[in-house]
Amino acid sequence: MNEALKGSTILITGITDAGSLALSVARQARTEGATIICSGLGRTPHHEGISDRAADFLDKTYSAFEETVKAELGAETPAFPLDVTLDGSIQDFCDELKKQDILLNGFLHSIAMDKTIKAGVVIKSILDVTKEEFFSAMDVSAYSLVSLTRGLIQNQLLEKNSSILALSYLGAEKVAYHPYKNIGVAKAALERIVVELAHELGVSHNIKVNAIRFSPYTGSKAGSAIQGLAEAVEFCENHSPMGNARPEDLAWESAYLLRPYVRVTGEIRNVDGGYHIRG
Ligand SMILES: NC(=O)c1ccc[n+]([C@@H]2O[C@H](COP(=O)([O-])OP(=O)(O)OC[C@H]3O[C@@H](n4cnc5c(N)ncnc54)[C@H](O)[C@@H]3O)[C@@H](O)[C@H]2O)c1
Known part of the structure; x- marks a missing residue:
């Protein structure tokens, strides 16, 4: 049996429901021996002053996350709220890990959000994207890799040889x-951040940072909302080798890239059945 991740503790972000891609990674990492801890978007004390609608959304998202983790990974799997756009939430999350003596050997960044994408609504053209929509997508989907990594490193929660992976x-x-x-x-x-972090953290902490580009997938909440x-999925299925x-x-x-001793960093891997080689 492959136990390449035995002794590793891996943080999995981005589980919402059973369709979340992060869940498949969590399962495989656990099969290979890792201890899994999970964070999910939810309401925190740092969400002061939000609308009732936003509060309701966060509460429902967190309940779905908790139920999914419990049902799919087991009630014993530690689960914490984390909104990666709020520094206070990242610090609370780090404090909680410290309190529970949890040290990480890596994490999966499986987080994205774009306000211009809504189920059943035509995606805005770039010319129509507002500054707020632009920076909000950047904040959640790209900058969060910097802020979460920084939080974990400053709080000494990432072991040397750790592996960071983004989707x-x-x-x-x-x-x-x-x-x-x-x-x-x-x-x-996000991909450019992966490369910069790979260089900085490889040199300073022997930590690797990679990304995987995955095939289009409608099984998740984020995927199902994207117009077309x-x-x-059908087109790529037919045109991927x-x-x-x-x-x-x-x-x-x-799971391979999360292995502690693998010296692969700064990679943007294509896991797409070979679709990327098509002209
Ligand atoms: N579905 C696809 O076709 C596809 C293809 C390639 C890559 N990806 C990427 O895979 C990753 C996971 O997407 P998925 O398809 O599993 O969808 P998903 O909806 O299950 O996952 C997206 C996650 O981002 C979380 N999130 C959003 N804002 C957050 C915040 N402020 N703080 C913390 N978490 C936040 C959501 O709660 C959710 O769990 C994303 O980065 C996505 O872009 C998806």
């Missing part, structure tokens, strides 16, 4: 088959 998409580089627009710009920033994604990659392909590659 991305081909739309970071190219105009995708379906409109990816504003979030594509944020993913480009179902058609993209091996058909679309499945969540288990993502999970296997992620």
